[in-house]
Amino acid sequence: MEDIKYNNEVFEKSELETNSENEENVNKIKINRFLTHKPLKYGKKFYFGEFMAENVIRIIALFSICSILAIFYYVFQEATYAFKSPKVEKVKAETTEPENTGGELKQETYGASSSESESSGELVQETYGSPSKKETDGELVQETYGKTSTKESGGELKQETYGKTTTTSDGGELVQETYGTTKPKENPGPVVEMSSTEGESEQMSNSEENANSEKPIDFVKIMMPNDYVDNKPTYVWQPISEVPKYSFIPLFIGALKVTLIGLLFAAPLAILAAIFTVAFAPKWLKEIIKPAIEILAGFPSVVIGFFCLMTLATLVQSVFDTTFRLNSFVGGLGMAMAVIPIIYTITEDALSAVPNYMRFASLALGASRWQTAWKVLLPAAAPGVFAALILGFGRAFGETMIALMATGNAALVSGNIFESVRTMAATIGAEMAEVEFRSIHYGVLFLIGAVLFAVTFSLNALAEFYVRKKLMKKFQGQ
């Protein structure tokens, strides 16, 4: 700090020294300066390092803000691939060197089979070879993730292998796992004998031809019935079939069902518990309840989903005697567990923000503690409680792991709460890993993501503005 020069002082001294013949002059100068408001020259030295550091801070802050904005942009931008027909140039799908092994080429497709078996409540069995990073000669399994890089290469031959070479138990065989929009039902596991040409083996793969025939979706289609069952128009989500059917309705209804069931259980419990902590509980009990519920907030959603899947589902089935073990009711209970801490914390904050004079006035007028809580505290904190409900709704609506594990994942449209459902977030979680890059299915999944994003974002915005406007006005503005 010593190296800071107080220029101002120096300047003043020198000025004073030249005019220090009599005091009048000095006073005149001082008064003059005061009257003219001559700006003082501050003793701020220019530090280059500081200047740079401050700019680095600015740039990093700008960067992080930009990355936040990029989320807004990219989710919606990728969703547009649902409305474009995929650019398919004459792409030659690379076949993985059949000469090397000379064995059979087995084609396994995941996705369709899993969605089928999931709907019947069974566990999906996906056999993955035990992958190892070491390449052992002869036994070579290559997973081809589709024709993703075709756009950049512009019709050039390019193979998109994800380099996961794995060893399988059936040695010598070459297993090709094709992910994406291949149609498994029509050609179940064809055994293709690859012919080896001289230069390179060229072959149009089936998946490309099928991708050509797939038509992009539009906004009307995803809201309309897209199939007929028993001559009744129905909404079907069936992304992997000969004619892919994308209807948002079953997913939306599923998400709504699970969320509402969750809120139905969580809201009364959490709000009552919050009232208890604020209005009735002695201090020592408060110190137990609050951290305990914070513990529940720290529960990873996988753990809650796991608990629902293993224990709660069995319990619910034995009590209500349901046909589906995993259904929207079980999922809803799981959501309730995830949402209780949110609703509790926000409600508790809002309730304890109510000024004490309101409570004391009510008690002084002879109201009982319950009457005070119900008729004074709760109405005063109503915006906060409302915001808590909205935020809880948003959380449950977008919750992935609980929905994925506990709801059964069958896209059914019905009013029965004991039937399996498939929520929007779970659909993304279940299908995204197996989808072709920038295909229509990919775009549709991003569109679901964009809808989720928009819904939760607007709910959050609503909660924030509503609380800020109403609550603040109530306690400060009046």
Added chain:
Amino acid sequence: MAYIILILLIVVIVAVYFFKKKLSLTQNKKINERFFVSLTGLSAVFIIVFIGYLLLHIFLLGKGSLSWEFLTTPPKDGLTGGGIFPAIVGTSLLVMIMSIIGVPIGTITAIYLVEYAKENSIITKSIRFAVNTLAGVPSIVFGLFGLGFFIGVVGKQMDVVEANNRISKMERVFEQQGSPFADDGKATGTEIQQLLEKNDKEYWLKQTEKIKILTEIYGAGNPIPKAGAMKFFKERIQPNWGQPSLIWAALTMALLTLPVVIVSVEEAIKTIPRDLREASLALGATKFMTILRVVLPGALPGILTGTILTIGRGAGEVAPILFTGVAYYLPDLPKAATSQFMHLGYHIYVLATQSTNVDLTKSLQYATTFVLLALTFVLNFTAVMIRSKIRRRVGNNN
């Protein structure tokens, strides 16, 4: 059975309603008071008892498999035995990279927001709003962003650049003096292999398979033309960055936890008394000095809280990494930033839903769940303790 309970409940409510009509006002008040206080108390107690039950249940069922061996060995026998060591390592690696990237950026953004950005300007307000609402956006959306942007755009571009570099380097090597291509433009497979290994050893040593394939296409011992070899390698350059991997998952998680860090650091900075800051400025320190020597040391507990909360959240979240880098099963630990990894939460999901024999692995699942829970608890508990200390400090200042 459910209907019987429902009917009984309705009957009780109706009976109570008629019974209460006959009572006086004060009696009613007393009954109401007792009833509702106990109702709210019951709901609070119910939640707590349930949490306790949940913890105890998971611990008791997982106790059987918990052992030192369980924590330090990889899974075996198709995920029906062994331990969870790769999952623990994967989770901690993910969390470490995530906090190394996310915490400094979050802290600096918070400093900018509090110290430099103009309060009440529209931009600052909208940034605050974005940060706050981003905290409520579903985590799966972040996963989508990671897939669409980090892997689909950034990673793919990096791959294109890398492939171009590699190819141009190879071209230079092929055109070198003394290369077997120099005289007639053709070379045999073994010659190509020797050439490449001499020049770009660490990359091409891993690619011996490819050269084998190349020689087999042309027939063993036959000369291979240069253009053919170039084309062959160009097509077969494996994507390194444009695939799900540890680094993209960590970046996605960093973005997910950015609001957590920003909010907790901001909170901590705001608790530093104005007097301290002004005293520093009055002594002639510049703004940056004040931030560095006064504000940051004061905000250190807040930064720590933010970091720990971030880690707790990062260890538990599975949805954003579902398609940005997590793997079912890898016996080896991740070696590079571009390799895939195992994750505790995802391991639970896989064991519970995709396993071939769910009953056999039941205790394994519970034990894994217990480990994950214990990890997040310890982290969250520490964060809560530090935070309560900060709050106490604020209380003393006021």
